[in-house]
Amino acid sequence: MQSRSLGSKREKAERLLRKHNLKVTVPRLSVLSVISEKETATSQPDLEKVLGKSVDRVTLYRVLNVFEEKGILHKIFDLHGTATYALCSEECPEHIHSEDHVHFTCSKCNSVYCLNEVTIPTIETPIGFRVDAVGINAVGICAQCQSKVN
Amino acid sequence: MQSRSLGSKREKAERLLRKHNLKVTVPRLSVLSVISEKETATSQPDLEKVLGKSVDRVTLYRVLNVFEEKGILHKIFDLHGTATYALCSEECPEHIHSEDHVHFTCSKCNSVYCLNEVTIPTIETPIGFRVDAVGINAVGICAQCQSKVN
DNA sequence: TTAAGTGCAAAATCTTTGCAAATGT
């Protein structure tokens, strides 16, 4: 039972990599594993902390870049301007990562959540501006931090 | 006529500095001058390019940081994650720079515009999330770039 | 006069690049 679910999780990751013509390697699987585990977007420093020296820092940068280029991950900047990465919900066309969902950033723990359910409103812009995508970032206190405050 | 308008512009900057208990210095006036001149948000590298070596790079960082802390400027990250700065429209309470207006980022020239006229819609979030501010960034092609494409 | 602000040098980060060795298909 357990080995089955682990297997399928890994197989899913392998399929994802192969679909994008990427070889299945240890660093890539590790990164996918950590990121898919977490509810919030993950930064390079976070990944480095979790993975330790099992994965070289440079490799980490390269893995994240490839994943973003291929549309496996999308990049969001947190309140401090640090890049964080989250799995793209569906098929992202390569290089066009118009954020198609709302992000929530907690000003207390600095976590970035992807809120796929929330609908994005239309934005009116001045004449002459062509809008291709609308990125929305709600800033506040996340559920976790709110309950901790008590 | 010309000297009058120049004078009032500088006086305005001086008043702004004094209001925040900041001394009126050459680097600070230079930064304010450049930023208030431009329609789009300005990055540190941009400022460095414009100001040349008349202002030390370290001073530039410090001026921008103080201005942000005091609520004179607000910080926006462009599509590459580079910090850009724009004048706060009205009185920003210190340290609380909830972006109270919509930003537009041009994916061609990478400029960030502050659209003060556009109203911000309310965003529904999952239960347990407290929203304090909503940041909206419309991405597309700005008026300038559109006309150049022709 | 004196606290605040600047400029320089140097440290600390963060990110990228080049290349030889290792790995996946």
Added chain:
DNA sequence: ACATTTGCAAAGATTTTGCACTTAA
């Protein structure tokens, strides 16, 4: 076997810190 990917070392870029000198009030 061969192209890809990795890891290390080193370069490049960005941002911060410490401290003596300068400047605004």
